[in-house]
Amino acid sequence: MSKTETRANGKMRPPVGQSVPRLDARDKVTGAAQFADDLQFGPGLLHARIARSPHPHALIKRIDVSRARALPGVKAVVTGEQTPGYIGLYLQDRHIFCRDRVRYVGDPVAGVAAVDEETAEKAIELIEVEYEPLPAVFDPVAGARPDAPLLHPDLGQYEVASFIFPRPGTNISNHFKIRRGDTEAAWGQCATIVERQYRVPHIQHVPIEPHVAVAKWDEQDRITLWASSQSPFAQRNLIAKALHLSQSQLQVIAPYVGGGFGSKAGVSMEALAVVIAGAVKGRPVKLRLTREEEFFTTFVRQGLVAHFKLGCDREGRLLAMENTYYWDAGAYTEYGVNMTRAGGYSGTGPYDVPNVKVDSLCVYTNHPVGGPMRGFGMPEMHSGLEQAIDDLAHAVGLDPVQFRRLNCIRGGDTVATGMTMHPTGLPECIDRAAEAINWGVKAPPSAPNKRRGKGLAIMWKAPAMPPNAGSSARVAFNEDGTVTVALGGQEIGQGAFTVRAQMAAAALGVPYDWVRVAGPIDTNYSPYEWQTVASRLTWSMGNAVKAAALDARRQVLEMVARAWKESPDDLDIVDGQVVSYKTEESRSLKDIVIYGLPNPDGDGWIGGPVLGRGNFMPTYVTGLDPETGQGPRAVVHYTTGAQAVEIEVDLETGKVEVLRGVSAFDVGRAINPDMVKAQMEGGLVQGISTALFEGLKLKDGRVQNPSFVDYRIATAADAPAHIESIIVEVPQDDGPWGARGIGEHSMVPTIPAIANALYDAVGIRLDAPPFTAEKVYLAMQAAGIAQ
Amino acid sequence: MVTPHPGLPEFDYVKPASLAEASRFLAEHAGEARPFSGGTDTFVRMRDGFWKDKYLVDVKHLDGLNTLTFDRAGGLTIGAAVNLNRLSAAPEVRAHYPVLAEAAHTVASYQLRSRATLAGNVCNASPAGDTVGACLVLEGELLVHGVDGARREPLTGFFRGPGKTALKPGDIVTALHFPVPPAGHAARYLKLGRNAIGDLAIVGVTALGYRDPQAPSGYRFRIALASVAPTPLRAAQAERLLAEKPLGEAVLREAAEAAMAAARPIDDVRGGAHYRRLMVRNLTRQALTDVWQRLAS
């Protein structure tokens, strides 16, 4: 590598490492930023609504759409007859519109396109469907039994990714196992064993922007899909495959996303809009979900029933773990199977434990569709695990923080899948979080009817994705020297565009405000990006953008070197100027990046329009043995961290108030420190919300609380008075400037941190979140401490 | 499966020029016309498909509905269109009927309080209504304009069930009137929601107390409970206790237990009956303690 490239590569070069302002924020505060529902389509726009199953499980005997079709203003009605293909990301297990049966309350059975939403809504009410209800499954443990009603008889015929292991003839669409060491023998050596069962209810992402998609299908079968989407390329791919089209026929355009948290990854309602558009060729059709539909008809976070058995020796060293996870994954598990897998291979939590047995089962239930949600199985799993760890610590007589210091995974350890853990700052995260919360010191309560407590929890998460998920990027210039970065990852609020602009500026050597990011993402023009999920963009797309910027830089330096008859090694780009360290000559990038330079040796020109390209795809992830879960490299890397909270419990009402929350996460390298902290703050509060308020109340498959009235999320009055966010940096070997992701991690350990604080405060544990005032009070009453 | 519509269903907006015209219209279209002011309950129910009125009659601009007046003899008259923000900020209300301002301020959010009205809250007759308890303990009455002209409706007996009141087709509430409250009274509204603030009342307790030399204990209390019965409830037995027995921590606790016994909550998606009953007891005790301490000082 050349001297100058080294200079650009390793060191933190501004604006990398600086808390520069977001490049999209001004548009967002003026109302100029465009989201999918803001796009204007003119008077030809039609509006769609969806007829949905009222039954959790039923055969469709008959659909009669004739009255709907006849309603004035209705342009088309489609059903599953138009969608024979299967669709899915890791497992193709669903039709876009149901064909022979429905599997959850809300399953789409027909779609209407009409001149306005209200007409479409009226048409929906005129669609007659005759159902034959079938026995349903509402619990994953029951659903995993061999005698349970079978939700997907064709499971054995579904196309499935090679690393997913379904059990045809059952409701288990993935069973991931870890068998390492000898847990049976190890129990005999344990001084203390703790067994716990824990339930986590379904929750929903609650993006403030509901899903919206507009589709247009023209006479030549070219389709344009505008959507609030985290995954334009994946949506193109999955929808094209399901409709037996070429990916080149489908163009997905994705403007700013008003919150995704995973709900807008993969494909959910977008395919419905496309199919409906196919029935009104040439007219754009908009499908918007109501907030009520948002709660249960796209993706939800699946429920979990977890059994933990943990054992340690007299000194508190973990000897064995036997964890079984039953994921209540819902009606279709095309995405959920991978959460199961991730919950499996990370199923020990961030601990060094030699004997491990993990069974992670993805179970079909007649519940809303489980899909990717911030944390991807990690919050669900850590919720119970980190409480069990606390219990084990208490049982063996160790302080819970000390127990974690003793047992947490460190660089060089072997994790449960056999992979060697890379260097990680988890021990430092534990220390700093404990210090910041003033661990071990209990402040007096604010009133006689209150009790205070502190709790800490740790976590880890790896980007969960196929082994060959790739990123690509282009860097191009304008005549005035400004830079356009083309990329395929989405700005969903996490700051992806800003951080990538910083990376391009640093790698190129131009000021931050010279860099633009080309948006909206458009699969016709933007370079490929697998999906905006998994906290992978800073690392993966960052690598691609950095490579593209370095490629552009190399082209510029080679061109100028020829013109100046110098070695490119002696040149650099600083603040948008090409400089020679040898002759101290310098010139601006303006114009030369488009027009090249005159040939110094006579007539002619050298160079031309500079176009940098780069891509990144990890090549080292290996498969895992289906029986043992062992393999050399299960994942690309882990982000680890710790969270600690101080709470106050009201003995008269059961209300839990989080007074202070501290997060410490190892992000490898903070490209924009302030934005990293913003992720930690937002994740903490979302985590608090899931710990204290959130749960989809499912009864016989029906969500009882699909509205903000009865699905409460944290408001400005619920956010803690004191939030502290600590950045730990142990660089990732193949991350750009050492960076790895942080988007999801900060809401992973919050539920158990609060649960552990609750135990510290009043000595009780609940079997499931949310820790509502009612549940806390009744538990305190049962324990004889309520007032 | 009934799910909320994306937008409001079709209806005709009617803006009558006078109360008489409004009453007439409502009576003539009984069952398919509804008066509205802020719309915060009306629009939600229409979108949800529960109310299917063909006509929504805007009454908030009509004579007298926007005025708020107080005089030391007659008391407080709050026009039916006065929004809750204006109500809770009004100096007359804060000075003489502070519990009304307090309760109004706990409703939902600032944005909704810009639209929601006291009259609307009362006519909505939700057992969870935050302001209804204050209206009851302050002995409010409704001024109603109907097809037969104006009349007064006392609040006791006004509530017939969740969403059901004594109003008849053609009735428009024009104002709420509150007599001058007992001199030197103290009152408190305590509410339990699922979040810190902004939620519906899972349980609501309004307690008002004042010195009364005629009472054996020297005090009288009025206690109203929300969200624990099909209609807002006065805890009569608790009130009796507090009038008869000399006040102290033990008697306050006894009164709280009596309030709990009067409560008949149900299990619903927001909370369980058992917890609600216990919270009636705890919140009543807290509210009574707070009121008594202020009276005693």
Place this chain on the structure above:
Amino acid sequence: MSLHRITLTINGVHERVDVPSNMTLLQMLREKLALTGTKNGCAAGECGACTVLWNGEAVNSCMVLAVECDGGEVVTVEGLAHDHQLDPIQQALLDAGGVQCGFCTPGVLISARALLDRNPRPAEAEIRDALVGNLCRCTGYQRIIEAVQAAAQADAPARA
């Protein structure tokens, strides 16, 4: 269903619009006037993404009929800046890093502006109370609260 011809002032501009009875102020702004800065998050008066100033008061525009606004004044997020100068609350939110996905932002700005207009020096508890009807899922609210505090300071010299 009847159509109503209404006139009103929006962000200082006189507008005349024909609206059906059941059209909300939010729908009118977004669909008739292409003022898409104000957002639809729930259509039920719960999330606050649709907050606008109507005759000076912060309201959920999804809970107001367009026809009710006849003769009135509406200010949306597009009307906060003047002559390309951001309102102090907009600048403060930028400076505090209180914008992530941006969907709640227009409603938050209007609620904050309305708060500072009626209470120029709000205590932290009053800020939280004023913003309780603006749901945010991204930021955790801390920086939004800091921004309102900073804007209150920034407003202060102008009021002296």
